[in-house]
Amino acid sequence: MWKEIILWAHAVFGTLGVLAAVWLFVEVLNISETNKIRIRYSSVITAVFMWLSFILAGYWYVTWYPADKTIILAGPWKWAHEFFMEVKEHIFFMILLLGTYLPIAVHTTNPLSDKRVRRMILVIAALIALLGLLMDGFGAIIIMGVKLGLLPPF
Numbered sequence: 108m109w110k111e112i113i114l115w116a117h118a119v120f121g122t123l124g125v126l127a128a129v130w131l132f133v134e135v136l137n138i139s140e141t142n143k144i145r146i147r148y149s150s151v152i153t154a155v156f157m158w159l160s161f162i163l164a165g166y167w168y169v170t171w172y173p174a175d176k177t178i179i180l181a182g183p184w185k186w187a188h189e190f191f192m193e194v195k196e197h198i199f200f201m202i203l204l205l206g207t208y209l210p211i212a213v214h215t216t217n218p219l220s221d222k223r224v225r226r227m228i229l230v231i232a233a234l235i236a237l238l239g240l241l242m243d244g245f246g247a248i249i250i251m252g253v254k255l256g257l258l259p260p261f
Contacts, residue, residue, distance in 0.1 A: 110167070110170075110171045113163050113166060113167045114167055114171075116159075116163050117160050117163035117164040117167060118160075118243070118246060120156045120157075120159040120160035120163065121156070121157070121160035121164075121239060121242060121243065122239070122243065123156045124153055124156030124157040124160060124202075124206065124235070124239060125235065125236050125239035125240060125243075127149050127152040127153040127156055128149075128153045128206075128209075128232045128233075128235040128236045128239065129232070129236050130145075130149045130152075131146060131149035131150055131153060131209070131213075131228070131232045132229060132232040132233060132236065134146045134149055135218060135225055135228050135229050135232065136229070138218060138219055138225060139219070140219065143219060146213055146218065147210070147213055147214060150209045150210040150212075150213040150214070150228075151210045153206050153209055153210075153232070153235060154206045154207055154209055154210050157202060157203055157206035157207075157235070158203070158206070158207075161199065161203050164199075175249075175253045176188055176192075178252075178253050178256035178257060179192075179249070179252040179253055179256050180256075181256055182252060182253075182255050182256025182257070182258075183255050183256070184248075184251065184252040184255050184256070185252070186252075187248050187249050187251065187252025187253075188249065188252060191245045191248045191249055191252075192245075192249050194245065195242055195245045195246070195249070198238055198241065198242065199242060201234075201238060202234075202235055202238050202239060202242070205231050205234055205235050205238075206235055208231065209228070209231050209232065209235070212224070212227060212228055212231065213228060
């Protein structure tokens with residue numbers, strides 16, 4: 108049961124991190140003196156959710172993924188691990204670094220007055236959102252690889 112809860116929570120926190128990045132993106136697009144505090148909150152929330160997703164995924168990966176990996180590699184969709192899991196493992200570190208940098212960039216600069224800073228924050232938030240959605244799709248393919256690996260051969 109813990110396996111499923113941790114796997115579910117990692118995906119939920121990742122999705123919430125993506126939504127927080129989209130929230131930040133929209134706030135920065137409509138930046139004004141009145142939403143500066145929401146920009147700060149959404150940048151921190153994005154980082155916290157991404158770190159929570161990483162910690163839970165890391166624990167799950169070390170504890171339970173070896174069995175799933177064996178199932179995937181023995182099944183018809185072994186490329187679900189060979190390509191998608193390998194790519195997911197590496198791309199997520201980019202999301203984690205960008206998510207960690209986001210509140211630093213927001214809190215140490217003035218996006219209200221500097222157009223270049225505003226553009227940088229928009230690009231970072233968009234990258235987090237797009238890469239996060241990509242991770243979600245990759246996770247679905249990996250899960251399907253496990254399910255197909257558990258089916259009897261035709």
